Amino acid sequence: MKHDNINHAKAAADFLQDREQARWHDSAIWWVRQKRDMQAKQLPEWEQLRALAQQIKAHTLSRLDEYLEQFQRNAEQNGVTVHWAADAEEHNRIVHGILAAANVKKLVKSKSMLTEECGLNPFLEQHGIEVIDTDLGERIVQLRHEPPSHIVMPAIHLKKEQISELFHKELGTEAGNNDPTYLTHAARANLREHFLSAGAGLTGVNFAIAETGGVVVCTNEGNADLGTALPAIHIASMGLEKIIPKQAHLGVFTRLLARSAIGSPITTYTSHFQQARPGGQMHIVIVDNGRSDILGSDDFYQSLRCIRCGACMNTCPVYRRSTGHSYSYIIPGPIGSTLGPSRDIRKHGSMAFACTTCGSCSNVCPVKINLHEQLVLQRKRAFDAGALKPAKKMGLLAMRFLTQHPSLMDAGGKLMRKVVPIVPQALTQHSAWSRPGRELPPMPAQSFKEMWQARKENKQ
C-alpha cells in the first residue's frame, strides 16, 4: 500500500538526490522504450493494429453491461463461479470468503495491479492467511514491504546489490553475491516450495472473453501457470473493463501487449483459463471500484481502454526521472495520473502536474488513449477542487491575471530582463532554474513579441 499525501514534485526531488541511481533508472527504462520501437517497426501494420485495438475497446465500452452479462453466462456454463464486487472492500471480503470456506492457509499470487489497488494482501494477512507474491519483482517489493514502482517491472527502482542484501537476509543466499542469475534461481527454488504447498492461487486477468467466458493471463515467468495448475482453487480478479467480445480479438491484443510492454513479440506464456482443473474450483471476481463512474465521464472514460502494458510510463520523461514511488496512486506514470485523479482528485491532484504535455504517451499507447489531454483536464479539476499547494495556486492565479492583461505582461517581462542580470547570484541560486547542471539562461535583449514586431516592420 502507498502512503497517503505523496506530493509528486517533492518525492521526485528526493529521488533525484542520488544522481547516479536516477540516471540508471532513466536509461534502463528508456532502453525498454527503444525495444518497443524495434518491435513496432518490424510490423508494417503496426498503426492499423493500434487502430483495431482502439476500435474494439471503444466498441466494448459502449456496451460493457451486455458483454459482462454474456461473459458471466458463459463462465457459469463452464462451471466457474462469478462474483461481483462494487468496491475494494467487497472484493477483499469475497476472496477471503472463498479461502476461508476451503480452509486455505497459504495463497500464491501472480501479478495483479487490481489486488494492489484493493489492498488485498494486508487484508488477508490480518485474517491469518499467508500471501506469497510470486512474480520475481513483486516478491522483491513484498519482502521489502513497499509497493511496486512500475506496473510491469515492479522492482525497477532497485539495484542488484540491494536485492542481494535482501535475499541474503530473507532467503539465506550468499552475502555479496550480486549475480542476477544466481539470485533469480535462488528465488525460483524458494518459490517452488510455496507453489507446491499453497492451498489456492490468485491471478489477475489480462483479457476476459465474453464469447467463451474464459480469461487470459500473460506472464514471462510462468508463475500464474504454476499457481493455478497446482492448488485446487483458482481465483481470478478482474477490473470490469478487461472484457473483449471475441476470442478472435486476442489475435489483435496479444500482438500488441508484449511488444508495447517489454519489446518482445509475445510473453512466454499466454494462458487461457476456461474451467477449473479436474477436482478443482475456479472463481472470477468482477470488480467495479470506481470504474463505472469513470465510464460516465466524457473527459476520462477513454482511460478504461487501458490494457496495462506500461508503454506510457516507459516513454514518459517525467516518470523515467522520478520513479513510480513519487506518484501517490498505486499506478504511476501517465495512465496512473489520469486514473488516480479520477478516483480521488484531492489525494492525487499533484499527479496531473507530473507531465510536460509532450504527448509521447498518447503516441505509444497501443489503444490510443488521449493521455496527455486527459492530464491537462485533470489539472483543471485539481485546481477547482482546491487540491493545489498554496504557492502553486497563487502562481497559477498570477499567471492567469498576467495573460489576461497583455500590457502588464509586457511591462513585467521588460522589468525582469533588466532586473535579473543584476540580481546577486546568492539570490538566484535557489531558484528552480539554478540547480547543478541547470544554469539560469542569459536574459535576451527583447521579448519574443518585440522581435516579432521588428521582423514584421522589416518585411514591409
Added chain:
Amino acid sequence: MSSRETILARLRQNRPQGPALPDIDAVPFITFADKFDAFRTLVRNLGGDAVQLQPGETVQDIVAQRWPQHGRVADVTAANPERVTAPHDWHDVDIAIVPGELAVAESAAVWVSHAGNSQRALYFLTQKLVLVVPKDAIVDTMRDAYARVSIREHGFGGFISGSSRTADIEQSLVMGAHGAMAALVIFV
C-alpha cells in the same frame, strides 16, 4: 439491489457512444516466406531452439543427443504415457515431451491443449520442455493462430514461446524464472 445489479445499472446509464466492431481480417498482416526459419531465429533469442526431424530420426534420438545426462523424463507423446494422481507428482520431472498443436512464426509460440487430465502442471514444472509439432502446423501471425485453436484440456490452453524468463533484477535477462529453463520445439 445486489452489487451485480447496481454495477450493471450504472454501466447501462453511463454508456458512452462507440463504433461498430471492426473487421479484424480486413487489414493485411505480415507474412513470412520461410515460416520455420522465422520461428527458429526468434525462438533462439527467447531461450529456446527449433529443429526439423530428419528421415530415420526419432524425437527421442534428438532429446538424447541434446541432453545425454538427464533425470526423470515424462513423455506424454508415447503410446501409453505415464499417469499421475496429482499434478504435484510431476514436481521432479527433468524433461517433459508434450504434443504442441500449432506454431506461430511471428512470436515463436506453440499452442498446447490436449485432452489428458492433469498434464497442465507438467508444461510448467519440468526443467526442460520439448514441444512436438506437426511440421505443416505453422502459421504467420497470432490472428491466424486464433482462427485455428480450440481449448480442450479441462478448459485450459496456452501459447508457450521459448523458456521461462525474467528481467526483474536490473533488467538482466535470466532464463528459468519459474517454468522451464530450456525449450526445444521439434517439427515432425
